[in-house]
Amino acid sequence: xxxxxxxxxxxxxxxxxxxxxxxxxxxxxxxxxxxxxxxxxxxxxxxxxxxxxxxxxxxxxxxxxxxxxxxxxxxxxxxxxxxxxxxxxxxxxxxxxxxxxxxxxxxxxxxxxx
Amino acid sequence: xxxxxxxxxxxxxxxxxxxxxxxxxxxxxxxxxxxxxxxxxxxxxxxxxxxxxxxxxxxxxxxxxxxxxxxxxxxxxxxxxxxxxxxxxxxxxxxxxxxxxxxxxxxxxxxxxx
Numbered sequence: 001x002x003x004x005x006x007x008x009x010x011x012x013x014x015x016x017x018x019x020x021x022x023x024x025x026x027x028x029x030x031x032x033x034x035x036x037x038x039x040x041x042x043x044x045x046x047x048x049x050x051x052x053x054x055x056x057x058x059x060x061x062x063x064x065x066x067x068x069x070x071x072x073x074x075x076x077x078x079x080x081x082x083x084x085x086x087x088x089x090x091x092x093x094x095x096x097x098x099x100x101x102x103x104x105x106x107x108x109x110x111x112x113x114x
Numbered sequence: 115x116x117x118x119x120x121x122x123x124x125x126x127x128x129x130x131x132x133x134x135x136x137x138x139x140x141x142x143x144x145x146x147x148x149x150x151x152x153x154x155x156x157x158x159x160x161x162x163x164x165x166x167x168x169x170x171x172x173x174x175x176x177x178x179x180x181x182x183x184x185x186x187x188x189x190x191x192x193x194x195x196x197x198x199x200x201x202x203x204x205x206x207x208x209x210x211x212x213x214x215x216x217x218x219x220x221x222x223x224x225x226x227x228x
Contacts, residue, residue, distance in 0.1 A: 033215060042204055042218040043158075056215060091157060093216075101146060101165060101208075103216060105158040
């Protein structure tokens, strides 16, 4: 049973470009969470989604950031017009099924904005 | 709102010595408690979790933690560390009402030297 998959693992963008980060949850999981880890800091919650629904986006910046989890396909975290301050590691986690109270993390996408 | 405090940003220790990594939380409702480990440039791996029941929780790699409700603490311990335990350790809390976001501490870097 494959774990949580994230791609790309590394992403380099210039200021003003768009970044798209993908997350495929574990098989049988219908809940996806996105977290951001800035250098030398802990993880900060961004958004919690179920299939086709955003449940909690209290940690998402109000502008430029959006997330979706369509009926088919991976969850996408989209950052428009990236700035240097968006450089961070973005982690996806999933939960569901028998492990509903435990989140399983992917390897992360490290975004570098030049 | 919940919060997690990890007072020690870095803990140096010699191989085969015991170690304790401290974690305190604040919450007005019941919580689940977790310890995760992060090796360099990797995602988070669950070490152990407290959901209910016995306050002493045993996890992987010889780690254990004790939930102390009166002191609102969930300290992580290992009686004898290995070089391979060198990593970043994160304490996290989620609200005990089903699917919820995790609130992380800022992490403790465990440095094991020969």
